Amino acid sequence: MISQADKIEVLKVIAHPLRMRILEELSKGVKCVSDLEEFFEIRQSNISQHLSLLRRHGLIDFYIDGRLRCYFLREPFIPDLLELLRKDYEEDLPAPACCPVTRRGKYPGDRRN
Amino acid sequence: MISQADKIEVLKVIAHPLRMRILEELSKGVKCVSDLEEFFEIRQSNISQHLSLLRRHGLIDFYIDGRLRCYFLREPFIPDLLELLRKDYEEDLPAPACCPVTRRGKYPGDRRN
DNA sequence: TAGTATTATTCAAATATTCCAATATTTGAA
DNA sequence: TTCAAATATTGGAATATTTGAATAATACTA
Numbered sequence: 001m002i003s004q005a006d007k008i009e010v011l012k013v014i015a016h017p018l019r020m021r022i023l024e025e026l027s028k029g030v031k032c033v034s035d036l037e038e039f040f041e042i043r044q045s046n047i048s049q050h051l052s053l054l055r056r057h058g059l060i061d062f063y064i065d066g067r068l069r070c071y072f073l074r075e076p077f078i079p080d081l082l083e084l085l086r087k088d089y090e091e092d093l094p095a096p097a098c099c100p101v102t103r104r105g106k107y108p109g110d111r112r113n
Numbered sequence: 114m115i116s117q118a119d120k121i122e123v124l125k126v127i128a129h130p131l132r133m134r135i136l137e138e139l140s141k142g143v144k145c146v147s148d149l150e151e152f153f154e155i156r157q158s159n160i161s162q163h164l165s166l167l168r169r170h171g172l173i174d175f176y177i178d179g180r181l182r183c184y185f186l187r188e189p190f191i192p193d194l195l196e197l198l199r200k201d202y203e204e205d206l207p208a209p210a211c212c213p214v215t216r217r218g219k220y221p222g223d224r225r226n
Numbered sequence: 227t228a229g230t231a232t233t234a235t236t237c238a239a240a241t242a243t244t245c246c247a248a249t250a251t252t253t254g255a256a
Numbered sequence: 257t258t259c260a261a262a263t264a265t266t267g268g269a270a271t272a273t274t275t276g277a278a279t280a281a282t283a284c285t286a
Contacts, residue, residue, distance in 0.1 A: 008128055045275085049275085064211075067284060074206055076206050080200075085124075089188075089190060106178055111148060129243095129244090158264080161264055177253095
């Protein structure tokens with residue numbers, strides 16, 4: 001449910017080591033702030049800041065249990081991305097024709113005409 | 114061919130509006146720097162900087178035709194990611210059980226015990 | 227109601243990113 | 257050989273991101 005225009009913003013939000021780990025944890029199930037704090041050994045304020053950012057972008061949400069905030073994954077794009085990131089590729093993409101030694105070839109555009 | 118450890122770095126590199134557009138262009142075929150410059154109406158030095166960054170991370174490469182550098186896509190993860198970004202999702206992920214009005218529910222962890 | 231656990235917010239310092247202008251480098255062409 | 261086209265690199269200013277410390281807000285519990 002991300003607008004096409006926001007997708008780069010969302011990628012930027014995801015591309016952070018701690019936020020990525022938070023998303024991976026939440027993809028396994030609900031977690032409250034202090035459990036994340038304990039699990040990652042990161043200061044509470046920092047965890048909250050990242051959760052807040054993730055929420056502002058609609059990637060996660062929470063429900064409440066007493067004083068606990070139970071965060072969970074909301075954006076369906078995330079699990080697909082996490083899976084894609086786990087995939088490993090054997091080969092580079094095939095390169096366009098060029099001499100493999102000199103790395104010279106012809107440009108297909110018309111800049112050369 | 115990205116090491117698991119570098120994937121976040123790579124995501125960060127991709128998560129930039131101009132770099133994303135460059136990758137999209139290159140996914141359609143080889144492009145030289147001045148064609149990109151013209152196409153995007155961005156200063157040459159800036160295009161070069163972004164291409165250089167993309168290359169340092171192994172996402173693209175180039176071959177040479179005279180004074181032209183013919184850039185092309187190298188990292189097989191990119192087309193998959195671009196396709197995933199095009200996909201649109203109809204529904205949010207199913208939320209864990211909680212009252213939809215009060216947004217209250219029970220935390221499954223043992224923090225509550 | 228007072229105290230405490232849980233989480234959020236604000237502020238400021240440190241660091242990183244982005245872009246432009248200027249300059250350097252490389253290579254084909256005259 | 258010069259000259260010019262194509263691209264890369266460098267330095268610096270503006271801006272954004274990240275983090276910790278301190279503090280605020282909220283809601284159980286005794």
